[in-house]
Amino acid sequence: MSYFLEGLKQALALLFPPSADILGIIGLSLVVSASATLLAGIFAIPTGVFLAVTEFRFKRLVIGLLNTAMAIPAVLIGLLVYILVTRRGLLGFLGLLFTPWAMIMAQAFLAFPIITALSLAALKGVAKETKDLAFSLGASPLQMSLAVIRQGKFAFLTAVIAGFSRVIGETGMTLMVGGNIKGETRVMTTAISLETMKGNFELGIALGLVLLLVALLLNVFLQLMQGK
Amino acid sequence: MDTKVTGVTKIFDRRIILDSVDMELQTGAVNVIIGPNGAGKTTLLRIMGLLEKPDRGVVLFDGQPVNKLRSRQMTALRRRIAFVFQHPLILEGDVLRNMTYGPRVRKRPVGNDNIAAMLHKVGLTGKEDQDAKKLSGGEKQRLQLARVMLLEPELYLLDEPTANLDPLSTRTIETLITGIAAAGKTIVLSTHNLVQARLLGHKFFFMKEGRIVYQGAGAEIFHRPISLDIAEFASAENIIHGEIVGEGETKFLQANGLRIRVTTPFGSGRAAGVIRAEDILISREPIVSSARNCFKGIITLVEEMGIILSVAVECQKQVLISFITRESAQLMDLRPGQEVYVTFKSTAVHVIRI
Structure with a gap:
C-alpha cells in the first residue's frame, strides 16, 4: 500500500507541473481520439438519421449488423487496419503504419458503429414524429433530415461522447497500429501499459488520473447541456 | 385540387389496414370520413397526405398519379396539402417558430403581422413567444390549424382534429373548418363525432375494416342507413x-x-x-x-x-x-x-x- 501512496505522490509531482513529455502524450491522445471521433461522427450521424427516417427492405438486418458491429473486439479492428496499412496492404503505399493516422483510422472504425447505433436508438422516439411534422409542413427530404438532426442534437452529443470515451480508453488496438513510439505515437493508454510493465507506476498513475479527469469533464459537460 | 383515390391497399405486419379503397373527394367541400376506431381512417389520410406510400393503388391529384412523381415534385405537391394530426405534433421552441417553419422551408417569408392575424383567428392572440410544447391540448390543436392555414394549401386533411378537446376549442375549430370550405378549399375530415359530421359535412364516407362501405350525401348514413353497421355506428x-x-x-x-x-x-x-x-x-x-x-x-x-x-x-x-x-x-x-x-x-x- 505504501508504494501506491508513494506512486500517487510522485504522480502528482509529475503532473504539477507536467513535463513536456507528458504534455505531448496527453495532447496526442486527445488529438488522435478527438479526430477519430469527429471523423466517425461525420459518417455516423447522417447514417443514424438515415436509418431512423427511411423505410427499406433490409432495415432490420442492417440494424442487427450495426448492433453486432458495436460488439466487435477492438483487436480485430486493429488487425483489419494493420492489414490495410501495412506496406503490402491496400493502403501500404501511404506509409501510414505506426503513425497517428493509422491510430485515427482504427479508432474511427471503432467509434462508428457506437455513434450510429446510439444516435439511432435515441432518434427512434422523435424521428418518426419529426419526419411527419416536417413533411406535412412542406419540407423537402433534406430539410426534413435537418429538422430531425435539430430535434435530436442532445442525442448526438451523448452518442459522440460515448464514442470518444470508448476510443480514448482503447489500448491494444492503438498499440498494434500505432506502435507506441515515444514522441510520435505514444498515447496515454499505451504509455500506461508500457510504464506499468516496466514497474514505473507513477507515470501510469499520473496518466490514469488524466484519463479519469477527461471522462469526468465530459460527463459534467453532458449534464450541463442536458440540464439546460 | 381534384383528389381521387383508386384501389389503395396498405398492409402492416401482414394485417390489411386498407383494402382496395376507392374514393372521390368533392372539391371545395367538406368530405367527412366516419367509422369506428381501427377502420383505417388515419392511414388513408396519411396516404393522401403523401406521408405514407400505399402497397397497391394510387392517389391522383388533378388526374396526376403520385407514384410517378420524383422527390422534388413530391415536395412541391406536399406543399399544396395541409395535414392536421390527431395528436398535435409541435416543433420544439416557441409558437412563432412553429408558425414560421412552413414559410421558411418554402423560402417564402411571411410578415409578423400575418402571423399575428392568423394567431388571432384561432384564439392564440399574442402567444408568439410562448413555449409551444407547453400549450394546452386545445391550444396545440388550434396552433396546428393556424400553422397550416398560413400556408394557404388547397387540400386540408384533418385527422380527428377535435377528439378530446374542450368545447371552446372544438367550436373554434368547427368554425374555422366552415370558413375554409367557404373559401373554396377542399377538406377531408375524419371524425367520430356524428353531430359534427352532420353539421359540417357535404360528402360522407363510411369506413369499416379498411374499406369504404358507403360514400354519398349522408342520408343513407343518418336517416336511412343501408346496413346495420352504419345504423349502429351512426348511433x-x-x-x-x-x-x-x-x-x-x-x-x-x-x-x-x-x-x-x-x-x-x-x-x-x-x-x-x-x-x-x-x-x-x-x-x-x-x-x-x-x-x-x-x-x-x-x-x-x-x-x-x-x-x-x-x-x-x-x-x-x-x-x-x-x-x-x-x-x-x-x-x-x-x-x-x-x-x-x-x-x-x-x-x-x-x-x-x-
Missing part, C-alpha cells in the same frame, strides 16, 4: 331486431312482443327496424291519427341532452327512445314510472335486412 337511437311477417301492404316487424307496422319491399325474414328518436311522439292518451303504430308503455328513464330530453319508454319488452323538447316534457309532466303512449308512422321505420 341510431332505436334499432329493433325482429322478424318481418305479413304480405303486400300489411307487413309487420315482430319484435319483443310488439307488432310494428312497417312499409318495406322485403319479404318475411329476419330484419332490423331503425327509428329516429325525433320521429316518435309521446302522449298521455292514445292518439287517433294517420300514424299506424301506437303502443302503450311505461317511462323508464328521462335524460337531459341540452335543450332536448331523451325519454325511454318500455313497451312490452322493447325499449323505445324518443326525443322531446324540455318544454313539452314540462307541459306533460313526464317522469319515470308513468304510463304513456308512443306513436309513429309506419314509414318512420327504416327496415334493414339482416
Whole structure:
C-alpha cells in the first residue's frame, strides 16, 4: 500500500507541473481520439438519421449488423487496419503504419458503429414524429433530415461522447497500429501499459488520473447541456 | 385540387389496414370520413397526405398519379396539402417558430403581422413567444390549424382534429373548418363525432375494416342507413331486431312482443327496424291519427341532452327512445314510472335486412 501512496505522490509531482513529455502524450491522445471521433461522427450521424427516417427492405438486418458491429473486439479492428496499412496492404503505399493516422483510422472504425447505433436508438422516439411534422409542413427530404438532426442534437452529443470515451480508453488496438513510439505515437493508454510493465507506476498513475479527469469533464459537460 | 383515390391497399405486419379503397373527394367541400376506431381512417389520410406510400393503388391529384412523381415534385405537391394530426405534433421552441417553419422551408417569408392575424383567428392572440410544447391540448390543436392555414394549401386533411378537446376549442375549430370550405378549399375530415359530421359535412364516407362501405350525401348514413353497421355506428337511437311477417301492404316487424307496422319491399325474414328518436311522439292518451303504430308503455328513464330530453319508454319488452323538447316534457309532466303512449308512422321505420 505504501508504494501506491508513494506512486500517487510522485504522480502528482509529475503532473504539477507536467513535463513536456507528458504534455505531448496527453495532447496526442486527445488529438488522435478527438479526430477519430469527429471523423466517425461525420459518417455516423447522417447514417443514424438515415436509418431512423427511411423505410427499406433490409432495415432490420442492417440494424442487427450495426448492433453486432458495436460488439466487435477492438483487436480485430486493429488487425483489419494493420492489414490495410501495412506496406503490402491496400493502403501500404501511404506509409501510414505506426503513425497517428493509422491510430485515427482504427479508432474511427471503432467509434462508428457506437455513434450510429446510439444516435439511432435515441432518434427512434422523435424521428418518426419529426419526419411527419416536417413533411406535412412542406419540407423537402433534406430539410426534413435537418429538422430531425435539430430535434435530436442532445442525442448526438451523448452518442459522440460515448464514442470518444470508448476510443480514448482503447489500448491494444492503438498499440498494434500505432506502435507506441515515444514522441510520435505514444498515447496515454499505451504509455500506461508500457510504464506499468516496466514497474514505473507513477507515470501510469499520473496518466490514469488524466484519463479519469477527461471522462469526468465530459460527463459534467453532458449534464450541463442536458440540464439546460 | 381534384383528389381521387383508386384501389389503395396498405398492409402492416401482414394485417390489411386498407383494402382496395376507392374514393372521390368533392372539391371545395367538406368530405367527412366516419367509422369506428381501427377502420383505417388515419392511414388513408396519411396516404393522401403523401406521408405514407400505399402497397397497391394510387392517389391522383388533378388526374396526376403520385407514384410517378420524383422527390422534388413530391415536395412541391406536399406543399399544396395541409395535414392536421390527431395528436398535435409541435416543433420544439416557441409558437412563432412553429408558425414560421412552413414559410421558411418554402423560402417564402411571411410578415409578423400575418402571423399575428392568423394567431388571432384561432384564439392564440399574442402567444408568439410562448413555449409551444407547453400549450394546452386545445391550444396545440388550434396552433396546428393556424400553422397550416398560413400556408394557404388547397387540400386540408384533418385527422380527428377535435377528439378530446374542450368545447371552446372544438367550436373554434368547427368554425374555422366552415370558413375554409367557404373559401373554396377542399377538406377531408375524419371524425367520430356524428353531430359534427352532420353539421359540417357535404360528402360522407363510411369506413369499416379498411374499406369504404358507403360514400354519398349522408342520408343513407343518418336517416336511412343501408346496413346495420352504419345504423349502429351512426348511433341510431332505436334499432329493433325482429322478424318481418305479413304480405303486400300489411307487413309487420315482430319484435319483443310488439307488432310494428312497417312499409318495406322485403319479404318475411329476419330484419332490423331503425327509428329516429325525433320521429316518435309521446302522449298521455292514445292518439287517433294517420300514424299506424301506437303502443302503450311505461317511462323508464328521462335524460337531459341540452335543450332536448331523451325519454325511454318500455313497451312490452322493447325499449323505445324518443326525443322531446324540455318544454313539452314540462307541459306533460313526464317522469319515470308513468304510463304513456308512443306513436309513429309506419314509414318512420327504416327496415334493414339482416
